[in-house]
Amino acid sequence: MKEADGTKEAGDLIQIKSDNTLDNGSINGSMKKEKDLKIGVIGAGLMGLTLAYRISKSNATVKVIERDSQPGGLSTYFNYGKFIWDKFYHVIVPTDGSLIGLIEEIGLGSKLNFTRALTGYYVNKSFYSLNGPKDYLLFPLLNIWDKMRLAYTIFYGSRIKNWKKLEQVHLKDWLVKMGGQKNFNKFWAPLLLAKLGENYKRVSGVFIWTYIKRLFKAREYPVEKDYMGYVTGGYKTVFDKLEQLLNENNSSLLLDTVVTSIEPAEGGGINVHYGESVEYFDKVVFTAPLNVLEKVTDPRLCEVVRHERAIEYMGVVCLVLTTHKALTPYYILNISDTQSPFTGVIGISTLVDQEQTSGLQLTYFPKYIPADHAFWSKSDSELKAIFLEGVKDLYPDFDESDIVSAHINRAFKVQPLQVLNYSEIIPKTHTKHPDFYVLNTSQFVNDSVNNNSVVTHVNSFIDEYKHEFQAVNKK
Ligand SMILES: Cc1cc2nc3c(=O)[nH]c(=O)nc-3n(C[C@H](O)[C@H](O)[C@H](O)COP(=O)(O)OP(=O)(O)OC[C@H]3O[C@@H](n4cnc5c(N)ncnc54)[C@H](O)[C@@H]3O)c2cc1C
Known part of the structure; x- marks a missing residue:
């Protein structure tokens, strides 16, 4: 365990008090400015770090506790050998x-880059470009009437404000009603299978509406709508900066530290257990997924739904290749072929400057899968072999000797399944204990899981609860 904040090494059971003194009387951080409240944040994904940064600007000291050896969670970075880039593909759209x-706000505006991103569709062993009206008109799988109905579905979807009604309708029923069965079978079903597998049948209309909404709302960045963006250096740049700002605000990030239990402290406040330590906080915000919440939280703080309507997540398994030659001209190629082991090809190098990846091509081959999928029990080398076969099927000219590196990256809890009436089963932000809060992606009732929604969620939390964290300033 790291001694990131002056606490003792794991081994002795130490009670750390809110006034920053240890039980042996030594002063922790005595050179630093005293702050009033001591806040714990569990999880150093974008949610936890953004929240911690915002709270640390007030008169509170924040400590973020993270299980992994680096911050970032699902948006974290990975060492591909010759360069570091995102572990999973991440883009920023102009509406974010x-x-x-x-x-x-954190001073990285000059590092934002936007480039035109191309979309492709692979079906019946053929590649189709889907960029702009001309491509849609030429797309051979749908006739002109179907295309008009498809355009109407997207237009109508982008105008919907009352998402609560959509929450009561199965996604499939809504799409068939709007655009017809043929559009559903030929266009939507392959995309939904790619993202949700067979689970798409259980999901409500809100799921697709959130995607339409994200792409069609007013742009916040002055580029064309088919442009997509990234930060120079990838998300590592963002996380390094957030950590630096936290430290400057007399707060800290504790890595390599698994929180094992969270319980109410006597007389108010929260005790957090990790390693052999138990640390007291005046308030704690939990940002990790629900399975962890269920495991570590005392029922006196909050009760995670344990019945049949418990929230399920889709996970992802992803082959990541670095190669000398480009594999795809598209930023995203959606694959409508049930035989393929992956459901999309993400050509990050079509977007990201070659300098960022040491002149190599970086391509991701993801497959979203439920918790009981057979892929979870396979080793990385087994998965690599299966996925590489798929790459060769897709690109018969592909030569394996061109591969510089091949990695399998996995994430178990990525996409909560927005089933019917999902908003009724999500955990509340403010729990039954006044000093314990839950803030995670399972609470996105009318947003898709992306980093814009994460920051929006944090901003709303700060707006609503800033008085409880004493004069937290958002700006
Ligand atoms: C394949 C893929 C592609 C994506 N593409 C995009 C994209 O293009 N654009 C976009 O905006 N978003 C994208 N996303 C979504 C984005 O990654 C998420 O929205 C975001 O990372 C969620 O952040 P979070 O902090 O809420 O959760 P997480 O990142 O899951 O953070 C939770 C943190 O809690 C930690 N933790 C768990 N248990 C414990 C414990 N017991 N003790 C201490 N710490 C613990 C975890 O290690 C983790 O760091 C993508 C995600 C994936 C997987």
Whole structure:
């Protein structure tokens, strides 16, 4: 365990008090300015770090506790050998106002880059470009009437404000009603299978509406709508900066530290257990997924739904290749082929400057899968072999000797399944204990899981609860 904040090494059971003194009387951080409240944040994904940064600007000291050896969670970075880039593919779209706002606020605005991103569709062993009206008109799988109905579905979806009604309708039923069965079978079903597998049948209309909304709302960045963006250096740049700002605000990030239990302290406040330590906080915000919440939280703080309507997540398994030659001209190629082991090809190098990746091509091959999928029990080398076969099927000219590196990256809890009436089963932000809060992606009732929604969620939390964290300033 790291001694990131002056606490003792794991081994002795130490009670750390809110006034920053240890039980042996030594002063922790005595050179630093005293702050009033001591806040714990569990999880150093974008949610936890953005929240911690915002709270640390008030008169509170924040400590973020993270299980992994580096911050970032699902948006973290990975060492590909010759360069470091995101572990999973991440782009910023011009409508991501909250995320772009954060990036500019922390001084990284000049590192934002936007480039035109191309979309492709692979079906019946053929590649189709889907960029702009001309491509849609030429797309051979749908006739002109179907295309008009498809355009109407997207237009109508982008105008919907009352998402609560959509929450009561199965996604499939809504799409068939709007655009017809043929559009559903030929266009939507392959995309939904790619993202949700067979689970798409259980999901409500809100799921697709959130995607339409994200792409069609007013742009917050002055580029064309088919442009997509990234930060120079990838998300590592963002996390390094957030950590630096936290430290400057007399707060800290504790890595390599698994929180094992969270319980109410006597007389108010919260005790957090990790390693052999138990640390007291005046308030704690939990940002990790629900399975962890269920495991570590005392029922006196909050009760995670344990019945049949418990929230399920989709995970992802992803082959990441670095190669000398480009594999795809598209930023995203959606694959409508049930035989393929992956459901999309993400050509990050079509977007990201070659300098960022040591002149190599970086391509991701993801497959979203439920918790009981057979892929979870396979080793990385087994998965690599299966996925590489798929790459060769897709690109018969692909030569394996061109591969510089091949990695399998996995994430178990990525996409909560927005089933019917999902908003009724999410955990509340303010729990039954006044000093314990839950803030995570399972609470996105009318947003898709992306980093813009993460920052929006944090901003709303700060707006609503700032008085409880004493004069927390958002700006
Ligand atoms: C394949 C893929 C592609 C994506 N593409 C995009 C994209 O293009 N654009 C976009 O905006 N978003 C994208 N996303 C979504 C984005 O990654 C998420 O929105 C975001 O990372 C969620 O952040 P979070 O902090 O809420 O959760 P997480 O990142 O899950 O953070 C939770 C943190 O809690 C920690 N933790 C868990 N248990 C414990 C414990 N017991 N003790 C201490 N710490 C613990 C975890 O290690 C983790 O760091 C993508 C995600 C994936 C997987």
